[in-house]
Amino acid sequence: MLLTQGQVSMAISSSIVLLFTLILFLSGYVLQQRTVHSLQAAIKPRLPKPLPAPKPVAAPSLNVKWARPIGQRVGSDADFHEYISQQTIDWSRLGYVQVVKEHVELCSAMMVFADLNRLKSPAKRILLFPRAWLQEKEGESPSSSLTTSRRLLRAVARRYGVVLMPMQTIVEGSDDSLPSSYSLASIYSLVDYERVIHLAAPGVILDAGPLDSLLAFSKSQPLAAFPATSERNDISTSLFLVHPTVSDYRKLRELRATEPMTDLNLFRRSFAAPESLLSTWSLSLGNLVYESGTLRDAIDGFNATIFIEATAYVRLSDPELPGPEYDVPYYDRVRLRPQNEEAGAVWAKLYDTFRERRMEICGLDLETWTTPVLQAEEASQDEVPEEKQRPGEEQRAESEELQVQDL
Structure with missing residues (x-):
């Protein structure tokens, strides 16, 4: 049976209408389901999220080469790997201390x-600072330096878990x-700690493993200081x-x-x-402490x-240089930069890193440094003290007295 042209047109039109009707129905159904799910989520009671699984705390990276008691060299590294694993270290009684004056x-x-x-580093951190910074003076507003220091004290305790310890003057009544x-002698007031390390600031810690190992495995003695010279005849305050x-x-x-010193x-x-x-x-075993100025003595082959x-x-x-916390002219830094190429790159990077981290950690730019200039001013004649003019006056008085006697 052949369809007429009108019937074909009707069939095509009906198919198109049915197709679009189906599409419209499906889109409405999808929107309806989304709306239903949104309403269900809105009226569903919100339960607290479960706490994340605790992350295991990594063991401190103790360098086995440094894990020997001071003054001893016993066994191989393999022996000391076993030695370290058998040790029970009370890190609550070991710490790093900084003294701020x-x-x-x-x-x-x-x-x-x-x-x-x-x-x-797993060791405790202690900061000794003047007790006077906590005291309020009646009728005086705190200086900008004191306000900044108080802000930094709060920040260092909050961010890094530093124990703040106000210290008194080393001589009573000063x-x-x-x-x-x-004085650095206030370190000895921290009797709750078995051993503490003091590093002379400012500086940059590149590897805390050797320092932690030295702190953990050394014998307790009143003082073990970094030597001032290779001859080992004096102590230094570097460490x-x-x-x-x-x-x-x-x-x-x-x-x-007894006396100022x-x-x-x-x-x-x-x-x-x-x-x-x-x-x-x-x-x-390595450079436990290194002075940046020594980089200028680097020889060929420095790596x-x-x-x-x-x-x-x-x-x-x-x-x-007055210190890395001061902004010195660029030409002075270039003049003092080590001549050795690699040593110079390390030297410059250390100072640049210090400057960047000073802003990042403390929110402070470098301090302004001006070279002190001594000026000598000659006193004018009318500013000569009275006692210096007195001899001339006495001479005039004596001459007048002689003239009276002659008369």
Whole structure:
């Protein structure tokens, strides 16, 4: 049976209408289901999300080469891997301490704690700072430096779990507003700790493993200091490993009260070398502490990669510079940069990293540094003190007296 043209047109039109009707129905059904699911989700009671599974805390990266008691070299590395696994270390009684005497030092100390936190050191962190910073003076508003220091104290305690310990002046009754009234000897007041390490700031910690191992496996003795020279005849303040006791704290305070002296002289007079130095074996394993100024003595063949891998802490100390926290002219930095290409690159990177992290951690730019200039002014004649004019006056009086006698 043949369909007419009208019937064909009708069939096509009906098919199109049915197709679009089906599409419209399906789209409406999908929208309806979405709406229903949204309403169900809206009226469904919200249950608290389950707590995430606790992440296992990684064990501290103790360097087996440094895990030997001071002054001893016993067994191989394999033996000491077993030795470490058998040790039970009470990290709550081991710590790193920073001593801050003035406001400009606080950010550098905070950066040391930030490095320890970044490198996941398990030891405690303690900050000693002047007790006077917590005291309010009647009728006086705190200075901008004090306000900034209080902000940084809150931040370092909150971010890095640092224990804040206000310290008193080393000599009772001295001016608590002067940095010289405080001393590194206050470290010995931390008698709740078995051993603490003090690193001279400012600096950058490249590897906390050697420092943690030295702290964990050393013998407790009053002082084990980094030697000032290769001859090992004096201590330096670059690194102190201290066993705090009340008796040593009292002894240091009594000696300091006899006469003014620097911390270096105080410790050198109280602790003899080489008995109070880190052992040669401990220092032979790598650069436990390295002074940035020594990079200028680098010889040909200096390898930056090996240096960074073998160094635990770099103290940023160049005699010609006031410190990395100060902004010095660019040409001065270029002049002092090590001549060795790789050593110069390491030196520049350390200072640039310090500047970037100072802003990142403390929110502070570099301090402005101006070279002090001494100016001598000649006193004018009318400004000569009265006692200097008096001899001339006496001469005139004597001449007048002679003239009267002649008459």
